[in-house]
Amino acid sequence: MKRRVSKHFRLNNLAAILALLMFAAWPNNLLGQQQTTTTEPAQPPSLVRPTVLTRPLTPASSAPATIAPPTANSAPAPVQPAPMPDIARPPIPTTITGLQGVLVETLDGRVVAEQAADQAFNPASAVKLATSLVALHNFGVHHRFITAIWTDGTFDASTGTINGNLIISGRDPSFHFEHAVMVARELNRIGIRTVTGDLVVPPQFTMNFSWSAQASGNSFYDTLDATRRPAAATEAWKQERIALGDVEGLQSAPSVAVMGAVYIGTVPANARMLLVHRSSTLPDILKVLLCYSNNFMAERIGDNVGGPEAIRQYLIKNLEIRPDEVHLASTSGLGVNRVTPRAMMKIYRALRDELAKNHLQPSDILPVAGIDPGTLEKRFTSAQSRGSVIAKTGTLVRTDGGASALVGQMNTANGETMLFVIFNQRGSVWRFRENQDTIITQLQNSRGGPAPFEYHPQALAMRLANTESESANQNNEYEPAP
Secondary structure: OOOOOOOOOOHHHHHHHHHHOOEOOOOHHHOOOOOOOOOOOOOOOOEEOOOOOOOOOOOOOOOOOOOOOOEOOEOOOOOOOOOOOOEEOOOOOEOEOOEEEEEEEEOOOOEEEEEOOOOOEOOHHHHHHHHHHHHHHHHOOOOEEEEEEEEOOEEEOOOOEEEOOEEEEEOOOOOOHHHHHHHHHHHHHOOOOEEOOOEEEOOOOOOOOOOOHHHHHHHHHHHHOOOOOOHHHHHHHHHHHHHHOOHHHHHOOOOOEEOOOEEEOOOOOOOEEEEEEEEEEHHHHHHHHHHHOOHHHHHHHHHHOOOHHHHHHHHHHHHOOOHHHEEOOOOOOOOOOEEOHHHHHHHHHHHHHHHHHOOOOHHHOOOEOOOOOOOOOOOOOOOOOOOOEEEEEEEEOOHHHOEEEEEEEEEEOOOOEEEEEEEEEOOOHHHHHHHHHHHHHHHHHOOOOEOOOOOOOOOHHHHHOOOEEEEOOOOOOOOOOO
16 A cells, blocks of 8 residues: 555645755764764764665564573573664755654654654664563563562571572563562561571672662672661651551561571572562553663663564564664663664554554653653643653764664544654754754644643652562561471
C-alpha cells in the first residue's frame, strides 16, 4: 500500500514547519568527533552523501522473539556487533547548525512530515526505547527481578544466629537502600539477627546504581546492620514506609549483623534459600528508567537480554529493519549508536503494540511532558501544551559533535494522535531542543492546537516501592538442615 501525506496538513502551517526542517551549511569546525565515552571508536566514521530512499511503510512483524530470557543468575552471552554504518549527511540546507532527520506519521501510517528519514543518526538515549521493547517482549509486564538470600550454615534459634555465610544472588537493576533494609526485616521475621560468617555477593550484584559488585556488597553489608546503616539508607527506608502507609515498618529498626567480610562469589551447591525479594514490576522500573533516562538501569536490563547486538538482531528479525539502518554499541544510548528515523518509528510503534497487548499505554512507561519529573519535566509546560506530549529524549553534549533526539507521540485538539521521530546532530543540544519543541508545537497548531492525553500520574517513588519479600519457607520460619 502506498503512503500518502495527510491532506489535513494546512499550507499556512506547512510553510512554517518546512522552514524548521531546512538545514544551513554544516561548518567545517564541527566535522571532528568529540569523544566522551570508552565505547566510541578511535576514528569517526566517514561522512557520505547517500541517496534518500522512499518506500512504503512496513508494519512490525508479530513473529515470536528469538532471544530466550536469562536465568536469575546468568545473562545471555553478548552477541558480537556488526560493522557500524556511516553517518549520513542530508543533502538539504538547514536554518540551524547541524544535521536533522524527521519523520511524523498518523496512527494509521500516513506521513505528515519527513526529512532524511532513511539516513543514520546518533539517537542518544532514544536507544532505551529499543531496550525497553525487547525487555518487555522477553520477560513480560509482570516480570519482577529476584534477589535471593541463601546460607551454607546452620541456625541456632536460641540466639538467632546463622553459623555460616550469608549469600546473595540476583540481577535486580533497581535494588537500593530501602530494599536492603526490607531484606533485614524479613530475616528478622524468621528469627535471624546475626551471621558469624561472611557476606558473599555475585559478580553481577548491584545496589544503589553502582557498577561495582564489591562496592554494592559493601553497601548491602552496612545497610543490613542498624548500627552501621548510613543515614541515607535510614531516610530512604523511612520515606518508602511513609509513602506506603506502613506504620509498623516506620517504627521498626531491622538489623542483621554480619561478623565477617564481603566477598565476591557464587551460591554453593549445599546452600539453602532463606528468602526471596522481588522488585517492582518491569513497567514500573521502566517508568523510572525512562523518565530519568537512567543509563545504569538501561545497561543492566540490556545485559539481561544479551547486550546491544542481541537487541539489534531482534529489531532486524522482528521489525523488518534493514541491517544498515541500525547499529547499537550500548543499550543505554551512550557512545556511538546509529539508527534511521524510519527504523526508530518502527521501534516506537512496536513498543506501543507490546504495551497495548498488555492493556498498557505509552504513558505507563514513558514520561509525560510537563507532568512527570525528569527529562521532560520542563518542556511543553504551557497550560495548553502540558500533558500533550509523551516522549523519550536523547542527549549527548559532545559525542558526534552534539546529538539530541525526541521520539514519541503528540495529541491535538482535533482528537488526532501523531507519532514523531526527530534526530539532530552536530550542534548545540539546547538549540536542538528548542527546534524540536517548535516543530511539535507547529504540528499541533496545524491540528487545532495541543490537547492533553488522559493520564493519572503516580509518584515515581511509589513505583519502585512496589516490591515483595517473603520467606522461602511456607511456615515463614527458617528450618535448619537435618
